[in-house]
Amino acid sequence: MVTSVTSFSRTGLSDWLIQRVTSIILLAYFLLIAYQLMGSVDYTSWARLFEQTWMKVFTLMAALSLAAHSWIGLWSVFTDYLTERMLGPKGNVIRLVCQLGASLALVGYVIWVVVIIWS
Amino acid sequence: MLQVSLYRYNPESDDAPHMEEFSVDTGGKDLMVLDVLELIKADYDGSVTYRRSCREGVCGSDGLNINGKNGLACITPLSETVKGGKLVIRPLPGLPVIRDLVVDMSLFYAQYEKVQPYLQNASPAPAIERLQSPEERAQLDGLYECILCACCSTSCPSFWWNPDRFIGPAGLLQAYRFLADSRDTATEGRLAKLDDPFSVFRCHGIQNCVNVCPKGLNPTKAIGHIRTMLLNRAT
Numbered sequence A: 001m002v003t004s005v006t007s008f009s010r011t012g013l014s015d016w017l018i019q020r021v022t023s024i025i026l027l028a029y030f031l032l033i034a035y036q037l038m039g040s041v042d043y044t045s046w047a048r049l050f051e052q053t054w055m056k057v058f059t060l061m062a063a064l065s066l067a068a069h070s071w072i073g074l075w076s077v078f079t080d081y082l083t084e085r086m087l088g089p090k091g092n093v094i095r096l097v098c099q100l101g102a103s104l105a106l107v108g109y110v111i112w113v114v115v116i117i118w119s
Numbered sequence B: 001m002l003q004v005s006l007y008r009y010n011p012e013s014d015d016a017p018h019m020e021e022f023s024v025d026t027g028g029k030d031l032m033v034l035d036v037l038e039l040i041k042a043d044y045d046g047s048v049t050y051r052r053s054c055r056e057g058v059c060g061s062d063g064l065n066i067n068g069k070n071g072l073a074c075i076t077p078l079s080e081t082v083k084g085g086k087l088v089i090r091p092l093p094g095l096p097v098i099r100d101l102v103v104d105m106s107l108f109y110a111q112y113e114k115v116q117p118y119l120q121n122a123s124p125a126p127a128i129e130r131l132q133s134p135e136e137r138a139q140l141d142g143l144y145e146c147i148l149c150a151c152c153s154t155s156c157p158s159f160w161w162n163p164d165r166f167i168g169p170a171g172l173l174q175a176y177r178f179l180a181d182s183r184d185t186a187t188e189g190r191l192a193k194l195d196d197p198f199s200v201f202r203c204h205g206i207q208n209c210v211n212v213c214p215k216g217l218n219p220t221k222a223i224g225h226i227r228t229m230l231l232n233r234a235t
Helices: A012-038 A043-051 A053-081 A091-118 B033-043 B106-114 B134-138 B157-161 B168-179 B187-192 B208-212 B219-234
Strands: B002-008 B018-024 B063-066 B069-072 B086-090 B097-099
Touching: A012 A053, A012 B219, A043 A053, A053 A091, A053 B157, B002 B033, B018 B033, B033 B086, B069 B208, B106 B168, B157 B168, B168 B187, B168 B219, B187 B219, B208 B219
Parallel strands: B002 B086
Antiparallel strands: B002 B018, B063 B069, B063 B086
16 A cells, blocks of 8 residues: 655655645756856856855755655656556565665765855 | 447456447437437347436436447437437446446446535524525526536546545535535534545546536536645645
């Protein structure tokens, strides 16, 4: 049986709210990046942009938002399609393996972003 | 002649479901889909099995998948659904088939039961009736008309994948019907039971339910109201 124990916040309302707030943060971040890319971009201006503290914080917020947003979305997909109802007795094991893989990848991406922007 | 492709399955004799073809003479009339089924049962094969009762869109018994879209056979005219002289009739999707076009609706009713679809009021009952203002009564319009035909819930992918945990559009429309009722005092208890990741929030707003509802109701809108009530309750 599919349960909620691996969902991001355990409640539907919190997951729903977090997904909407993180989407706004991501939209703002990607609009900023798009705006920067519309101008002339070279290594110096790009490095200068990411040297500023506010941009580092904003990038970290975007990375954390992406991880939370992705997890909630992937959790929905996994609990729709990778279940005993859909795949038979092995459904729960397959779902947990996929959830473990996705969570490791997302944590890895966040750590990677932290290393890049704060090193 | 109308070419009718009918889903057939008899668990006592068939290993698997199959489609059976019929050429039906409609006499050039714009019949309802239910009339075509009645013709097939009377003139071609008396073993064809389906549910029907009122034959005027009130009882909700003959919900079927008609040319790919859920609807009530008794109020769906051929002119509305037939393209190229072909009519394909299948049972409502996502529910176990008992025989031919008859599905087991136990999961659907179990979800309906979860929302406690009856008035709950903690105060002593008045001598005659609990009164509502016209404005309070108007809040129930677009909600109380549901006939539980299951066309909406069985067109919803979220209900197909999690029929044991997602209440589905029909159940949620009824949940909001009692949340919106000024005479009901169990709002807190009702909302507390809906705040898990499946019951309400498995709805992704694709509006298949709105597209197929034979009564023209809008379960997606009702689900949005429930979300707002849950948000107001929590913040």
